[in-house]
Amino acid sequence: MSLYYEASDILANVEAKGGSLKNRIFGKKDLKSSPGAIFALVAETTKWSSVLKEVVEKSDILKLEKKLTPTLALLLAHDLILAKKGVAAPKSHPLNLAISRHKARLNAEFTKCRIKGRFATLDAFRTHINAAAADESAEAAADGTKAFHPRWVRVNAVRTSIEKAQSTFFADFTKVSSLKELRTTPRGLYLDEHIPGLVAIHPGIDLSKHAAYHAGEIIFQDKASCFPAYLLDPQPKDGQVIDACAAPGNKTTHLAAILSSQKSYGLKASVTACERNPIRAQTLEKMVKLAGAGKIITVKASQDFTKLDPRSQEFADVGALLLDPSCSGSGIIGRDDTAVLHLPSLPSSAPAPSSKKRKRKANAAIEVPAPIATETNDELSEETPQAAELENDEEKLKTRLNNLAGFQLKIVLHAFAFPAATKVTYSTCSIHAEENENVVVRALSSKIARERGWKIMRREDQVDGMKRWSRRGDPEASKEALQGKESLVDAKILADACIRCERGTDEGTMGFFVAGFVRDPDADPEEVITDAETIEAADGEENNEDEDDDDEEEWGGFDD
Numbered sequence: 001m002s003l004y005y006e007a008s009d010i011l012a013n014v015e016a017k018g019g020s021l022k023n024r025i026f027g028k029k030d031l032k033s034s035p036g037a038i039f040a041l042v043a044e045t046t047k048w049s050s051v052l053k054e055v056v057e058k059s060d061i062l063k064l065e066k067k068l069t070p071t072l073a074l075l076l077a078h079d080l081i082l083a084k085k086g087v088a089a090p091k092s093h094p095l096n097l098a099i100s101r102h103k104a105r106l107n108a109e110f111t112k113c114r115i116k117g118r119f120a121t122l123d124a125f126r127t128h129i130n131a132a133a134a135d136e137s138a139e140a141a142a143d144g145t146k147a148f149h150p151r152w153v154r155v156n157a158v159r160t161s162i163e164k165a166q167s168t169f170f171a172d173f174t175k176v177s178s179l180k181e182l183r184t185t186p187r188g189l190y191l192d193e194h195i196p197g198l199v200a201i202h203p204g205i206d207l208s209k210h211a212a213y214h215a216g217e218i219i220f221q222d223k224a225s226c227f228p229a230y231l232l233d234p235q236p237k238d239g240q241v242i243d244a245c246a247a248p249g250n251k252t253t254h255l256a257a258i259l260s261s262q263k264s265y266g267l268k269a270s271v272t273a274c275e276r277n278p279i280r281a282q283t284l285e286k287m288v289k290l291a292g293a294g295k296i297i298t299v300k301a302s303q304d305f306t307k308l309d310p311r312s313q314e315f316a317d318v319g320a321l322l323l324d325p326s327c328s329g330s331g332i333i334g335r336d337d338t339a340v341l342h343l344p345s346l347p348s349s350a351p352a353p354s355s356k357k358r359k360r361k362a363n364a365a366i367e368v369p370a371p372i373a374t375e376t377n378d379e380l381s382e383e384t385p386q387a388a389e390l391e392n393d394e395e396k397l398k399t400r401l402n403n404l405a406g407f408q409l410k411i412v413l414h415a416f417a418f419p420a421a422t423k424v425t426y427s428t429c430s431i432h433a434e435e436n437e438n439v440v441v442r443a444l445s446s447k448i449a450r451e452r453g454w455k456i457m458r459r460e461d462q463v464d465g466m467k468r469w470s471r472r473g474d475p476e477a478s479k480e481a482l483q484g485k486e487s488l489v490d491a492k493i494l495a496d497a498c499i500r501c502e503r504g505t506d507e508g509t510m511g512f513f514v515a516g517f518v519r520d521p522d523a524d525p526e527e528v529i530t531d532a533e534t535i536e537a538a539d540g541e542e543n544n545e546d547e548d549d550d551d552e553e554e555w556g557g558f559d560d
């Protein structure tokens, strides 16, 4: 039934081209169903989604009906319970059958929600939901955005300083002391408390035409995306720093800025930026030039990081590496996200993506802003969604996550091989543990990590701002990833060492993950524990990459 599949695609943001929900649906030329019907279904389901999420989860239908994805279940449950004409598919259609079989249970769970909310009738419940949606819109209209996401601006220390910026191009801004205050201060300026040189301004202000932007004095970069370079904390004594997956260059230029703002900056410090994709490498080169960092950064265009020879003399002094490989991009948010769709979680018994033990967290709420619009006015911005997470096709998503994780692990293991390296950061703009805590554990348990003594960078050893950042790794995912490998590190320590950011919070960031690895070059590596489960052979892991080396095929995701 095309209506439900097409509505599900819209919600998963597949083929999103920006603009409002209405424009996106009505502007789509190849829809089989009526755009009006799709719009009504998507808008109404989104409105009711916090209730329907609970109904779907409690009724266990995702466990019982393999045909149903969380999004499809939500859309069908909406029509079954709330639409006057019921499910808009023939009675014998598999989708209709999959939902109708559970009619009694779904209705019962829905009634429980209504009673829990103290609504005597369905009409009263409906009035409340409509009023809540209207309130939300009114609030959004008042402050210009729904989930408040400020515009983060990094003052480029290669070209200027935060002090100079405040007395020149931010001179007519009013300093505010919190993001909450910024929300109601259109010309407010918030100095970030974690990342030096980072400020937030109201999203309604567009600095993309500002001279400071064109002079490379400011760079638009989400707060979360500033974490990796800051966590890596490159020092001139680290010698050469490699940014393995560099374009468009936000983190590369941040590395250069950190190095250049250090008193002892000088002779040895340099950044080598690899970018495999030749087109993206051109953007990287432009950004390096714009940021005035040409003397610090050497771009290796069309260079696959995994093809660098760590034993080459050229890399003998590489002390630190920043790894920000392609990922699913599930943490990225668009600037004009509309209503939030509350998606039911997958049941814990959902099939695992492969022989690996990962599965999605059973009880975690997955909230997907629906739908996401692209921000197109900034060529160098890292928040430029080009594809979408296939949230509505769980099987494809799992396969893709599995492939991405194999590729990401390969990048980490390659970094571990640089002889003088003592620090590595690994980051993704993904919310999935498969690409995050799991990759970290697989890397720690690899042969090369154990032979060379790579450990997780513990919270207490992190730079000040990262130590103070309170949103840490997922404890459940860490525990699960460490199953059978407990001797590597305590699960709580691991979770605390990992850093996460969540979109849609008061912190105003996108969804993000970063972890650091460290190695003491003078210490003898720990004796390798020979429990078969514990040791994942590095060679085997490396072979986990997508077979196809084609760029698009391999990463098929967002570039942060």
Ligand SMILES: C[S@@+](CC[C@H](N)C(=O)[O-])C[C@H]1O[C@@H](n2cnc3c(N)ncnc32)[C@H](O)[C@@H]1O
Residues within 6 Å of the ligand: 225, 244, 245, 246, 247, 248, 249, 250, 251, 252, 274, 275, 276, 277, 280, 303, 304, 305, 306, 324, 325, 326, 327, 382, 555, 558, 559, 560
């Ligand atoms: C997530 S983006 C990096 C964003 C960048 N760190 C920033 O902050 O602006 C990942 C980049 O890695 C590149 N890439 C993927 N695999 C690579 C590899 N094996 N070697 C070098 N670059 C690679 C992709 O083409 C993409 O441009």
